[in-house]
Amino acid sequence: xxxxxxxxxxxxxxxxxxxxxxxxxxxxxxxxxxxxxxxxxxxxxxxxxxxxxxxxxxxxxxxxxxxxxxxxxxxxxxxxxxxxxxxxxxxxxxxxxxxxxxxxxxxxxxxxxxxxxxxxxxxxxxxxxxxxxxxxxxxxxxxxxxxxxxxxxxxxxxxxxxxxxxxxxxxxxxxxxxxxxxxxxxxxxxxxxxxxxxxxxxxxxxxxxxxxxxxx
Amino acid sequence: xxxxxxxxxxxxxxxxxxxxxxxxxxxxxxxxxxxxxxxxxxxxxxxxxxxxxxxxxxxxxxxxxxxxxxxxxxxxxxxxxxxxxxxxxxxxxxxxxxxxxxxxxxxxxxxxxxxxxxxxxxxxxxxxxxxxxxxxxxxxxxxxxxxxxxxxxxxxxxxxxxxxxxxxxxxxxxxxxxxxxxxxxxxxxxxxxxxxxxxxxxxxxxxxxxxxxxxx
Numbered sequence: 096x097x098x099x100x101x102x103x104x105x106x107x108x109x110x111x112x113x114x115x116x117x118x119x120x121x122x123x124x125x126x127x128x129x130x131x132x133x134x135x136x137x138x139x140x141x142x143x144x145x146x147x148x149x150x151x152x153x154x155x156x157x158x159x160x161x162x163x164x165x166x167x168x169x170x171x172x173x174x175x176x177x178x179x180x181x182x183x184x185x186x187x188x189x190x191x192x193x194x195x196x197x198x199x200x201x202x203x204x205x206x207x208x209x210x211x212x213x214x215x216x217x218x219x220x221x222x223x224x225x226x227x228x229x230x231x232x233x234x235x236x237x238x239x240x241x242x243x244x245x246x247x248x249x250x251x252x253x254x255x256x257x258x259x260x261x262x263x264x265x266x267x268x269x270x271x272x273x274x275x276x277x278x279x280x281x282x283x284x285x286x287x288x289x290x291x292x293x294x295x296x297x298x299x300x301x302x303x304x305x306x307x308x309x310x311x
Numbered sequence: 312x313x314x315x316x317x318x319x320x321x322x323x324x325x326x327x328x329x330x331x332x333x334x335x336x337x338x339x340x341x342x343x344x345x346x347x348x349x350x351x352x353x354x355x356x357x358x359x360x361x362x363x364x365x366x367x368x369x370x371x372x373x374x375x376x377x378x379x380x381x382x383x384x385x386x387x388x389x390x391x392x393x394x395x396x397x398x399x400x401x402x403x404x405x406x407x408x409x410x411x412x413x414x415x416x417x418x419x420x421x422x423x424x425x426x427x428x429x430x431x432x433x434x435x436x437x438x439x440x441x442x443x444x445x446x447x448x449x450x451x452x453x454x455x456x457x458x459x460x461x462x463x464x465x466x467x468x469x470x471x472x473x474x475x476x477x478x479x480x481x482x483x484x485x486x487x488x489x490x491x492x493x494x495x496x497x498x499x500x501x502x503x504x505x506x507x508x509x510x511x512x513x514x515x516x517x518x519x520x521x522x523x524x525x526x527x
Binding site for chain 2 (some may be wrong): 101153202240300
């Protein structure tokens with residue numbers, strides 16, 4: 096299968112913008128969504144631990160319930176698929192074991208052969224070193240997923256809007272996460288821009304490459 | 312310009328893996344690297360503030376200097392381009408002003424017309440609310456850049472290895488960042504896998520989609 100060309104990459108990333116107004120009539124086709132969901136699943140993470148869960152919301156009533164707890168931004172209601180990125184609140188030996196078992200399963204090896212791998216993760220993360228906040232660490236990993244998701248979507252021509260302006264505790268309550276191992280971190284709307292979203296044509300504001308990139 | 316197909320996206324993301332052994336003889340062609348650097352520049356961020364600087368290291372001596380402060384991982388020495396992702400330590404009114412001026416410049420409007428925009432950012436971030444750590448917030452944004460970069464690279468057939476196992480304070484020292492507004496957060500090696508990197512063919516370990524994705 097051919098890779099994308101460098102021009103195609105830059106073209107799609109320039110095409111991308113934080114969509115303010117989605118066309119509520121346009122839904123992401125099933126095969127495209129399946130690929131984007133697969134992109135989420137394939138996101139790399141620290142030790143491969145995947146300390147996250149992605150909530151994909153397409154139910155219209157639920158999407159509308161999120162508007163008042165999203166600084167009244169309407170993207171959740173108007174987009175096709177609304178993704179809430181959640182991160183683990185804590186990390187226990189049970190969680191590490193689940194990952195080790197999954198590794199053994201996927202790679203067809205005995206769990207016992209992964210003792211060193213488990214020990215390495217345990218020694219770094221369970222319990223976490225003083226001053227090391229697991230939820231913060233997991234949140235960083237979730238932002239890899241966010242970056243991956245937005246770029247993946249741009250490459251296949253799907254619009255997105257990352258949303259940090261959300262009331263996380265209220266999200267947790269509405270989404271039934273309050274006593275789950277996962278807490279809301281950030282969200283991202285996905286779908287297709289409305290024809291009259293005036294933000295679509297505004298020039299993208301970035302510092303010049305000379306300012307943000309240094310060569311050594 | 313055509314978008315990537317959903318299949319192409321998933322194929323490239325499956326092709327991607329955390330490359331342990333790069334082929335030191337294979338360098339990323341200039342036009343491909345230019346596109347990846349542009350991808351970094353185009354990364355979306357909170358308010359568009361881009362609280363980061365990306366250090367691109369191709370100098371062999373410097374690349375080798377990083378090995379002993381990267382848990383002795385050799386990717387920095389062997390890869391083609393080594394990127395150190397740094398984030399702002401603090402955010403001042405001067406920083407916000409620089410962004411507002413850049414916005415005015417790019418969008419051809421008077422700086423005065425952006426007073427409300429500036430006020431919104433100042434009220435949220437300068438000074439930050441109690442318990443809100445600017446460097447942490449900036450680090451989250453940097454992880455968007457990391458996710459974007461790895462996916463962008465995968466799409467154009469460039470291998471990467473994200474590296475959290477680095478001694479950040481020592482990186483700051485070696486890279487001359489100790490008294491700069493930016494501090495090392497994470498790094499990523501980019502280049503091409505060595506033919507004998509045994510990690511290239513190991514099955515990718517991910518939890519099943521049913522475990523990490525919930526539909527509502």
